[in-house]
Amino acid sequence: MSIAIMSSGGDCAGMNPAIKYFVERSIFSGLKPYFIYDGLEGLIDGNIKEATFTDVSGIIHLGGTIIGSSRSKRFFDKQYRQTAFSNLTKVGIDKIIVLGGDGSFRAMDIFCGEFDLKFVGIPSTIDNDIYGTQYCLGVDTALNIIRSSIDSIRDTAASFKRAFVVETMGKECGYLALVSAITSGAELCLIPEMPYDLKHQKKQILTELQKGRRYVICVVAEGMDMTQQMVRWLEDEIGMETRATVLGHIQRGGNPTVFDRLMASQFVEKSIDRILSKEICKDVIVYKDSEFEFVDINYIASNKYQIDDDLIQMYKKDY
Numbered sequence: 001m002s003i004a005i006m007s008s009g010g011d012c013a014g015m016n017p018a019i020k021y022f023v024e025r026s027i028f029s030g031l032k033p034y035f036i037y038d039g040l041e042g043l044i045d046g047n048i049k050e051a052t053f054t055d056v057s058g059i060i061h062l063g064g065t066i067i068g069s070s071r072s073k074r075f076f077d078k079q080y081r082q083t084a085f086s087n088l089t090k091v092g093i094d095k096i097i098v099l100g101g102d103g104s105f106r107a108m109d110i111f112c113g114e115f116d117l118k119f120v121g122i123p124s125t126i127d128n129d130i131y132g133t134q135y136c137l138g139v140d141t142a143l144n145i146i147r148s149s150i151d152s153i154r155d156t157a158a159s160f161k162r163a164f165v166v167e168t169m170g171k172e173c174g175y176l177a178l179v180s181a182i183t184s185g186a187e188l189c190l191i192p193e194m195p196y197d198l199k200h201q202k203k204q205i206l207t208e209l210q211k212g213r214r215y216v217i218c219v220v221a222e223g224m225d226m227t228q229q230m231v232r233w234l235e236d237e238i239g240m241e242t243r244a245t246v247l248g249h250i251q252r253g254g255n256p257t258v259f260d261r262l263m264a265s266q267f268v269e270k271s272i273d274r275i276l277s278k279e280i281c282k283d284v285i286v287y288k289d290s291e292f293e294f295v296d297i298n299y300i301a302s303n304k305y306q307i308d309d310d311l312i313q314m315y316k317k318d319y
């Protein structure tokens with residue numbers, strides 16, 4: 001019996017540990033594991049190969065995904081999905097584990113509805129913005145990279161009595177920025193999900209500076225598109241020399257944390273069990289209140305992710 005894994009959409013740390021557990025667990029269970037290289041694009045192009053233990057030795061500590069990923073426009077076209085299905089049939093695959101985001105899961109839902117295929121989606125994105133799960137693979141590593149970057153920035157900011165604006169990724173979602181601001185003790189945090197009051201913040205920051213504060217750190221989510229505006233505000237309104245650091249893709253790569261590795265193994269183990277046990281399977285595994293669950297893709301697709309209000313309150317309590 002054959003089973004395949006692929007990564008789709010933005011890569012993240014944790015994908016390689018998931019790929020390693022997938023191959024090992026499949027072989028130990030008597031399954032023939034396959035890699036679909038380069039995501040949905042590779043599926044269309046027939047870039048599918050049987051995986052061995054050797055393929056996954058020495059990859060657990062690597063960021064990114066050794067099997068490659070892509071965002072595919074062609075997959076929206078039925079003709080290419082038909083080609084993709086023929087490629088899978090040639091090697092006898094009808095079960096696919098997908099490491100990706102909700103866009104990839106929606107594409108798989110359409111695909112598996114048209115043809116006799118099963119899939120389980122494993123939420124994998126540093127944005128942590130998939131409805132129904134409190135955790136997506138890769139977010140812990142991204143948060144730790146941001147933490148270490150802000151720690152370094154604080155050293156130089158304090159030495160020079162400067163302000164820094166740090167821009168985090170996350171598309172329209174402010175999760176990375178908010179958690180980083182809370183855990184780094186940033187003075188300011190701007191995310192799309194939270195109203196802000198710069199007049200009030202100005203008063204507070206000026207008071208702190210008078211009391212001896214030596215630096216200011218402002219974390220801005222990329223979705224706000226306000227990084228340069230905040231640099232000007234800190235220079236003009238607060239009167240501090242200010243620099244901006246856009247962390248960018250540094251947040252996406254890097255050595256996966258212990259938590260991301262552990263979650264990768266649990267996600268994969270439960271997903272394989274699920275896909276083997278169901279006749280029809282178009283599910284996504286989620287993690288909520290320390291429990292794993294499987295939900296239908298429509299549940300995820302028809303709701304918008306919202307940041308936990310407790311996190312917003314936690315930030316507000318400080319400021």
Ligand code: F6P
Pocket residue numbers: 010125126127169170171222252
């Ligand atoms: O979804 C992951 C993510 O890194 C977002 O945070 C970011 O907005 C986007 O992907 C960047 O995409 P690309 O790698 O195509 O520039």
